[in-house]
Amino acid sequence: MATEVFNSKSLAVQAQKKILGKMASKSIATALVDDTSSDVLDELYKVTKEFTQNKKEAEKIIKNLIKVVIKLVVLNRNNQFNEDEILLMEKFKKKFHQLAMTVVSFHQVDFTFDRNVLSKLLNDCRDMLHQIIDRHLTAKSHGRVNHVFNHFSDCEFLAALYNPFGSYKASLEIICNGVNKMLDDKNI
16 A cells, blocks of 8 residues: 655645636736736737627636636746746747737737737647646646637637727727737736
8 A cells, every 4th residue: 555645835736726726817817917917808808708799708718817827827936847847938938928029019010910820829839838737737727728729819819809990909909008018027
């Protein structure tokens, strides 16, 4: 019979992930993120709700986004990543930074938007994130990652969001201004 080893740090990390995951909501998000990030999340919710024509679905996508970010922060703050995962996390941060710059650039420079480029960047980020969280989070969390990235990388959604004559023009402006500010503040 194998002896079980009690590890309080591991138990504490699991509890933090569980508690923060259950508490993921707009009020918790605003407590954990700055005003700029909150504004971006609000606009992402707004355009998602309008695009999907489904308030519950939009809430679920944003809630899943918040849960995934919170769990990543908990894992990182508790030094749960091994050397390979740390290297992958650095690669992910660079790819996400590239994604953020592309999001802003496509908005600022007329006639440069390419939904396939944005979709590929989002899918690359999703794939890296799966590798980073693989040994730490459950299949349910992997499902949340897919749910979030599948929505935001959808080419039809991206085309509607970046349509210069579409109904999302004002929201895209707010999103891109926020992302640009996060880039300037080195938060992305």
